[in-house]
Amino acid sequence: MSPKHWLMKAEPDSRIVKGKDVKFSVDDFESIKTTSWEGVRNAEARNIMKSMSVGDKVLFYHSNCKTPGIAAIAEVSKEAYPDYTAWDPDHPYFDEKTDKSKPKWYMVDVTFESRLAHFIPLSLLKSVAGSSKNDPDEGLSYIGNQGVKAIKTMPLVTRGRLSVQHVDAETYDLLVQLGERGGWEDVSSAKKKGKKRATAEDEGHGAIEETRTSQPGTALIPEQKRAAKKRKVVDNSGTKDETGVDEKPKLRRSIRAKRR
């Protein structure tokens, strides 16, 4: 079976939730190599993960940060299995309403493959998608109008909110190509951000390791927030169970602690 393609979001910026840093950047991912994608608490995203197979390709996306966009390529390395963090009351994404006899939330393992040579900012995709033209801007002519069309129909652009998304094969190829070749840096990005080279630096790309906060390995993905919130209501039990998990949970996604 040929591999399927997906996009998964993580938050590269630090945020403390229940005493844990939920950050998970491309740097973290690169140094950890393989991580479980726990914390998804959205049914649709969960179902999407359940349909993943080992070997499927994943676009790793930086979300809820200064320059959101696609940073790396990864691969599914373990198919869906119960997300034990849902049962851990100390975990930000504890879900009081599930129990072990009947797992509700699932996760997959994902293994880092490589960074894109050119971080693909969401703003670029939006700008292509929002254009009335069907031909790419200069610098991007290699994507052709099929490329433009593919971008215009991406869920990332048309619907946004989902933290785990399907990407179709052609679109995936196109994005990888974009990430390898770049070509927009002197055009659209520079235009809108006025001179600001939004690519490498914000994302910790390239050689310089920039100021990387604390240690990698922890970060949450978007959906967990809800669960984290609910969780406050409960807070019973303090015992960490023996789910047989020996590696400390790597949160991922995001929790929006307190906002507004």
Place this chain on the structure above:
DNA sequence: GCCAACGTTGGC
């Protein structure tokens, strides 16, 4: 920090 878009919840 704001707030639009959209998902979830719960009353009926």
Place this chain on the structure above:
DNA sequence: GCCAACGTTGGC
């Protein structure tokens, strides 16, 4: 099972 109210996502 509709739908208004509410809560969250996540870009800007």
